[in-house]
Amino acid sequence: LAPSHLKKQGTHYDLAIAIGILSLSTGIHAGEDMVFLGELSLDGKINRVKGVLPIVISLHQKGYKKFIVPKANAKEACVVKGVEVYGFENLLELVKFLSGELKKEPESFEIQDWQSYDYDVDFSEVYGQHQAKRAAEIACAGMHHLLLIGSPGAGKSMIAKRLPTIMPPLSFEEAVEISRIYSVAGLLNDDFPLITKRPFRSPHYTASDVALAGGGTNPQPGEISLAHLGILFLDEFPEFSRKAIETLRQPMEDGYITISRSGGRATFPAKFLLVAAMNPCPCGNYGNPYKACTCTPMQIKSYQSRISGPILDRIDLRVWVEPLDKESMITMKPGESSQKIRERVIRAVQIQRERFKNSKTKFNGHMTNEEIKRFCVTTEEAQRHLRLAVERLNLTGRGYTKLLKVARTIADLEGQEKINSTHVAEALQFRVEDKTL
Ligand SMILES: Nc1ncnc2c1ncn2[C@@H]1O[C@H](COP(=O)(O)OP(=O)(O)OP(=O)(O)O)[C@@H](O)[C@H]1O
Ligand SMILES: [Mg+2]
Incomplete structure (x- = not known):
């Protein structure tokens, strides 16, 4: 459980501790490259634990490939590509597997046609x-x-x-x-x-x-x-x-x-x-x-x-x-x-995927200042329009960048590369400063 200064919480170490003890006392062999995750109950049942997916992702990045997990978490661990996962329901079954008495195929999880657009509302x-x-x-x-x-x-x-x-x-x-x-x-x-x-x-x-x-x-x-x-x-x-x-x-x-x-x-x-x-x-x-x-x-x-x-x-x-x-x-x-609206959204998102392919940013709404400068290119007329808006509305720095980001998305929905004054005008409509707030 090193390093000891790190506080450990949760029950997912149970299985690893049990296997450690068993391998010393009974001589069953647990490979050094194997990761054990799971909670043990007193009757030897291996219970599901939280956080299996992020743990497997992070250990896989560190080079681990073989994972022994509770049966209930097996598919979850399989979401990570390139790992070998074995799911067990109880300790006895696992001991038999480790001693070679029980043969078992690695678990699999078919992830096909998984994107779902099934909604009750429209x-x-x-x-x-x-x-x-x-x-x-x-x-x-x-x-x-x-x-x-x-x-x-x-x-x-x-x-x-x-x-x-x-x-x-x-x-x-x-x-x-x-x-x-x-x-x-x-x-x-x-x-x-x-x-x-x-x-x-x-x-x-x-x-x-x-x-x-x-x-x-x-x-x-x-x-x-x-x-x-x-x-x-x-x-x-x-x-x-x-x-x-x-x-x-x-x-x-x-x-x-x-x-x-x-x-x-x-x-x-x-x-x-x-x-x-x-x-x-x-x-x-x-x-x-x-x-x-x-x-x-x-x-x-x-x-x-x-x-x-x-x-x-x-x-x-x-x-x-x-x-x-x-x-x-x-x-x-x-x-x-x-569906019709979504088709337009998807087209605008595709433009953004291309725009941000080398960046951590994925959407216009999350652009950094540097990206705003680079990607929010406006026509001269739009520039004049923006200048006027800043003076009239007393926009904050953030308000101004938000306005530009929204205008960028409106232009993307239209498939236009440059932000024009119509885009700016529409973005300005969505600030309802005048009525109440
Ligand atoms: N534009 C609309 N088109 C169709 N039905 C509507 C529309 N607006 C309201 N309704 C009907 O009125 C119901 C109440 O609307 P909704 O709950 O969205 O109002 P709201 O603006 O959120 O009101 P509140 O301020 O009281 O929360 C809806 O479930 C729907 O049946
Ligand atoms: Mg409401």
């Missing part, structure tokens, strides 16, 4: 709301944080819940990256231990800051990490505790979170797409052309100030969702299907 069910749907498309195409503000029943939650249906498909590497986090949280399925869809996490507003950020004596990933490379949907955003909302600040910027607890420090990835929905005031009708708002200016201000300036500044797209127009409501004309 964007065609959302009538009208073109502006909000367009924002959703841009958000998914470039991984831009999105805030939907509007009166009750306009379709904010409805739109947010349909976002996964237009997200770009996962690459295998991304699927493994997400599955590693779910493995640590003990949330992988034994029979198909690979996350096949971009995560959609929607914690309730009573969730604590620890539930969001992660924690515990033995640090576990929180909602923001479980939403890695997918969507973190915070409905009724101002109802979350201030502490919970503020924990988003650092990960929204850095794409990871470090948790320090008495049991140790852990860093978890947290590159999520934040989608938040809120009413503009306690009664919900501020700005509603059809219904009077009954709140005092003080109440409206205090409600909105629950979302701090720094958090708002980190949100790329802010959309005012008007009440559904009467015509759309009555005609019930289906909207564009998720």
